[in-house]
Amino acid sequence: MRRTEFQLKGIAQISIRVHNMEAAVQFYRDILGLKLLFQVPNMTFFECNGVQIVLSIAESAQFDHPSSVFYFNVDDIHAAYELLVEKQVQFLDKPHKVVETGHSETWMTFFYDPDQNVHALMCEIPTLLDEAGQPHK
Missing domain, CATH: 3.10.180.10 (2,3-Dihydroxybiphenyl 1,2-Dioxygenase, domain 1)
Incomplete structure (x- = not known):
């Protein structure tokens, strides 16, 4: 029997589009006090009470919009x-x-x-x- 229903279990990650990674990291880490997890090219990951927040530079115009x-x-x-x-x-x-x-x-x-x-x-x-x-x- 195939299941046709599912249940969301919560928010695992939220992405926020940024243009200036250095300024964004400073804001979310130093001003808002989010815990910096790690950085990779064009992305920075934070933790906020069990939810992962990723700052990312848009790879294309399709993703370059306000969060x-x-x-x-x-x-x-x-x-x-x-x-x-x-x-x-x-x-x-x-x-x-x-x-x-x-x-x-x-x-x-x-x-x-x-x-x-x-x-x-x-x-x-x-x-x-x-x-x-x-x-x-």
Whole structure:
């Protein structure tokens, strides 16, 4: 019997198109703090909490386009924002709440990498609950 279904098991690797490898490596390693795994010609590999991120120079025009938006989780979005601003990272906005549920708030802020790819910092902040289990006003 042939299986016709499959299940995705997670993200193994994400590729980000870059034009200046040296500037991109400096940004992702030294500013964002990703762990450098190894480099080969036209490619650099990082690790981010179990996901491999590869910076690559496009081999053809077909692959030379902006990347998807990556949402990097942080514990304290305001502190991370301030630290990255000090490191001259260009942000599109300031940290802002995008959704609130009964138990948490989701905050985001978007920034550019050296190739003008847009990425985001994201933080889930638990909502303080009163004695009745309702969010504080």
